[in-house]
Amino acid sequence: MQKDKKLIVYDIFFLIASLYFALLLRFEFNVPSEYMIFFKLSVVPVVIVTLICNKFFNLYNNIWKYASVEELISIVYSVSLSNIIFIIYSYFVNYKILENRYYRFPYTVHIILWILSVLALGGIRFTYRLSGDKKEENCTKRRHKNLLIIGAGDAAAMLIKEIKKHTNFNYNIIGLIDDDKSKRGKLIKGIEVLGGRNEIIEVCKNRQIEEIIIAMPSAELHTKREIINICKNTKCKLKTLPGIYEMIDGNINITKLRDVNIEDLLGREEVKLNTQNISKYIKNKIIMVTGGGGSIGSELCRQIAKFQPKQLLILDIYENNVYDLEMELNYNYIDLNKKIIIASIRDGGRLKDVFRKYTPQVVFHAAAHKHVPLMEGNPQEAVKNNIIGTYEVLKCCDEFKVEKFVQISTDKAVNPTNVMGATKRFCEIMVQAFNEVSKTEYVAVRFGNVLGSNGSVIPLFKRQIAHGGPVTVTHPEINRFFMTIPEAAQLVIQAGAIAAGGEIFVLDMGKPVKIVDLARDLITLSGYEPDMDIKIEYTGLRPGEKLYEELLMNEVALTSTEHDKIFIEKPAKIDMNFIEKSIGEFKEVLDQDKEQIIQLIEKKVPTYKRKK
Incomplete structure (x- = not known):
């Protein structure tokens, strides 16, 4: 309010000065006395009219610290309107001054007054902005x-x-x-x-x-x-x-x-997708994603939404994550027809009801327990979810004539040394067995660690750095293959387009990266010095953890595909009777002790070599 009053005072002073100088310039600094009399009679009306116009165009309401072209235009409008009113005023309300002559200002005076008024009123206001910027610049340079x-x-x-x-x-x-x-x-x-x-x-x-x-x-x-x-x-x-x-x-x-982020260092060039092939099996189809609220599952949903499915079914047991995903899809894909289904893949009856009601045509199976140390301590849960849950989904796909099933697998399934990896390897075996007896095309896609996924090492490192360290690494030589979440999801969808049935697709993960190098890079990118500002501590390998991961079974040759990042491990012939018998045995042993469960996993997955 105080600044508004100052502006009004400045405006009055400069308006009077502008009118006086307009006269001086018009008459070459030798103003006739009769025009000076008219000047004195016109000052008050000019000031009042201009102030009213200024108020109308909000010249006393703007915060001039942020003045721009729009505010300058407002000044031009105000001065122009006030000058038009003044011309009309001087034409109709003129004064008989000497010898019965009527006097009014020449039109050139009005033109000069317009120019001087715009410069004066604009100059005052933009001086506010410049002085404000200078003050901020001076004070901010110090801090x-x-x-x-x-x-x-x-x-x-x-x-x-x-x-x-x-x-x-x-x-x-x-x-x-x-x-x-x-x-x-x-x-x-x-x-x-x-x-x-x-x-x-x-x-x-x-x-x-x-x-x-x-x-x-x-x-x-x-x-x-x-x-x-x-x-x-x-x-x-x-x-x-x-x-x-x-x-x-x-x-x-x-x-x-x-x-x-560390992804900026490890990320690859943007994945080139064959959108035509993908569109053929997704567009106008009913697509289901199990584990749709997880890191990979939710990204699959985002990528699938781009290809205009007829309906997207998002199935998950945890409502919080899937609720967040639903809100995101509501915002980004307004026209997407989607259905959120809260259900467990372990519940065969519930799954059948879902498949019967919605009749999905393509299923991406991302639901799984994936944390290695947790599954080492809870093998019965790994069997229930990863093996029996996957079996229930595979059965529903066959019974309800799903066109294509894509299993999300892991490099930990290769020569597994832990329960989680072994259960995922058995899932791959089941996929190949079902493909032999069903009209559904069953495939699996295998890749390594996903940067930024729930429970991955990067979010853990970021939290540890935020707390001032230390950053914990299990072993100085431990390394892993890494891929970004969007890249993993895109390649999974692409592999589904290539699939003919029975394949295990292997994604090109590039070169393995040492975890300690990741930790050092992340500390440095956060503006700290490793081992000085933030310490790195080695905690020892966890139960079931390998120093090095493998993406392929060593004895199996690799076949290239039309996509330069996707390779195929040749389909294996698996007897379906073996699968049915094994599922029965797994169900029977669930109530037994931990050792008996692990022994059965060893029996069913020959490549599983647990660490003693």
């Missing part, structure tokens, strides 16, 4: 983090604008980095391009950089990885804008900034 932006393109320009507008993000932008030599020394939004990627470490050291933002949304992944690896040596916290394909609307916004 904001020194920031370096990697990339000097459109994304960086928009990011600089956003950061300057949102001063609460606590950034003092020091400079830009770009490999384009033609940009060196040039300014973008007032920020200088300091050099290329080879200068990153030197710039960070000399300019006391605390944080780095990678603003290269369209750059290829291998380029981003190279830059991230350089930035890891600066001890700066890293953030990045997501890739263009992640930003559906294509807008660059500071709210889309995220921390650089």
